[in-house]
Amino acid sequence: MSSTADTAARNALLQRCQAILQEEEILREGGGKVGQDRQRKMGRLPARERISHLLDRDAEFFEIGLWAAYKMYEQWGSVPAAGAVAGIGNVAGIPCMIIANDATVKAGAFFPQTAKKLIRAQRIAFESALPIIYLVDSSGVFLPMQDEIFPDEDDFGRIFRNNSVISAAGIPQFAAIMGNCVAGGAYLPVLCDKVLMTEGSGLYLAGPSLVKAAIGQIVEQEELGGAHMHAEVSGTVDFYEKDDASCLKRLRSLVAHLPEAEAAKTNGAEKKFAEPAKDPNAVYDLISLEGQKTYDARDLLASIIDADSLDEYKADYGKTLVTTYARICGHSVGIVANQRHQVRTKKAGIQMGGVIYADSADKAARFVMDCNQTGLPIIFFQDVTGFMVGRDAEQSGIIRSGAKLVNVVSNSIVPKITVVV
Numbered sequence: 001m002s003s004t005a006d007t008a009a010r011n012a013l014l015q016r017c018q019a020i021l022q023e024e025e026i027l028r029e030g031g032g033k034v035g036q037d038r039q040r041k042m043g044r045l046p047a048r049e050r051i052s053h054l055l056d057r058d059a060e061f062f063e064i065g066l067w068a069a070y071k072m073y074e075q076w077g078s079v080p081a082a083g084a085v086a087g088i089g090n091v092a093g094i095p096c097m098i099i100a101n102d103a104t105v106k107a108g109a110f111f112p113q114t115a116k117k118l119i120r121a122q123r124i125a126f127e128s129a130l131p132i133i134y135l136v137d138s139s140g141v142f143l144p145m146q147d148e149i150f151p152d153e154d155d156f157g158r159i160f161r162n163n164s165v166i167s168a169a170g171i172p173q174f175a176a177i178m179g180n181c182v183a184g185g186a187y188l189p190v191l192c193d194k195v196l197m198t199e200g201s202g203l204y205l206a207g208p209s210l211v212k213a214a215i216g217q218i219v220e221q222e223e224l225g226g227a228h229m230h231a232e233v234s235g236t237v238d239f240y241e242k243d244d245a246s247c248l249k250r251l252r253s254l255v256a257h258l259p260e261a262e263a264a265k266t267n268g269a270e271k272k273f274a275e276p277a278k279d280p281n282a283v284y285d286l287i288s289l290e291g292q293k294t295y296d297a298r299d300l301l302a303s304i305i306d307a308d309s310l311d312e313y314k315a316d317y318g319k320t321l322v323t324t325y326a327r328i329c330g331h332s333v334g335i336v337a338n339q340r341h342q343v344r345t346k347k348a349g350i351q352m353g354g355v356i357y358a359d360s361a362d363k364a365a366r367f368v369m370d371c372n373q374t375g376l377p378i379i380f381f382q383d384v385t386g387f388m389v390g391r392d393a394e395q396s397g398i399i400r401s402g403a404k405l406v407n408v409v410s411n412s413i414v415p416k417i418t419v420v421v
Contacts, residue, residue, distance in 0.1 A: 035104025108138035137179030163191035271330030318363030334371035
């Protein structure tokens with residue numbers, strides 16, 4: 001009799017566990033096949049596929065908060081997993097906290113439990129010193145419930161406070177905007193150390209319709225907050241990417257520049273590295289004894305850095321300086337190089353090579369700060385006539401921007417090498 005009862009109890013427990021596993025599979029579907037197909041038609045990957053592409057091959061993903069918001073908000077059609085995916089997995093050999101909005105669930109909108117889930121993930125990452133990667137694709141706060149999202153200690157605004165505290169603690173944060181990033185949610189990626197954005201995505205405090213209603217201005221999404229605009233005009237975006245695949249590839253490359261990734265990769269062994277893409281002797285064909293010859297700084301770097309190791313920072317902004325992450329003999333470094341040939345910018349038009357403008361000084365200052373934060377040595381390749389002068393330069397704040405660059409370099413504590421070209 002006892003054996004029969006034990007068997008029945010065991011079977012009941014197995015059935016309960018099986019039901020839980022089945023429910024978890026449903027939760028992982030998010031908004032379902034229809035929502036996932038909609039993402040693919042827009043040229044975007046669903047959240048879990050993005051994470052799969054980001055992780056190292058065969059790496060496990062330890063998910064947290066799958067049951068968040070379970071059977072809540074049913075008057076709004078339910079919000080599986082609180083409309084976000086969060087967990088820990090290896091990227092470039094090191095464990096990272098990954099937080100991805102699920103755009104198949106209410107367009108990735110933030111509900112109260114969404115905010116709490118993100119804050120918990122941030123807290124775990126902070127306590128464990130894990131780099132954080134945000135895959136952003138959200139329409140912002142779910143407006144019908146905004147009265148419950150803000151007035152709480154673990155509220156929506158706490159996310160931004162955590163961004164700032166985590167950054168101050170020296171824990172790297174990467175944000176990839178791969179869809180919408182609207183209103184208050186726009187602050188999250190910009191508070192991170194590195195910001196990537198894919199073509200067709202939008203980053204703005206107010207969309208075109210709201211702008212028209214508020215101030216009567218008619219503006220297209222790309223002009224207002226598109227990837228091209230933020231890469232070339234505002235300088236908000238550090239890396240412009242064509243699509244999800246290239247964005248995730250770039251993320252992996254950037255994480256691989258972290259000192260922890262370098263250590264994990266070599267594990268004390270001698271570093272393996274690629275030779276430069278160009279013959280080092282090609283440098284003599286680029287520069288002249290008189291220093292009057294123009295050239296592309298990238299051609300100079302191609303004779304020095306390891307082949308295929310260049311990850312250029314803000315490539316379309318502040319073009320008279322080239323700022324890039326790269327490797328030399330397998331060691332990750334940050335590089336700041338004067339661009340000697342004439343460049344054309346969307347915001348300021350033609351700029352002379354070998355001259356530092358306000359936008360390039362601002363870019364270099366931010367880049368040096370990031371290298372200092374990450375612990376990367378910096379190499380300066382200097383071929384410069386000085387800061388730009390004149391009415392336009394003064395009105396652009398050249399003195400302020402130049403002073404900022406001097407301040408940042410003076411306060412950086414990483415090794416610095418200057419090469420006078």
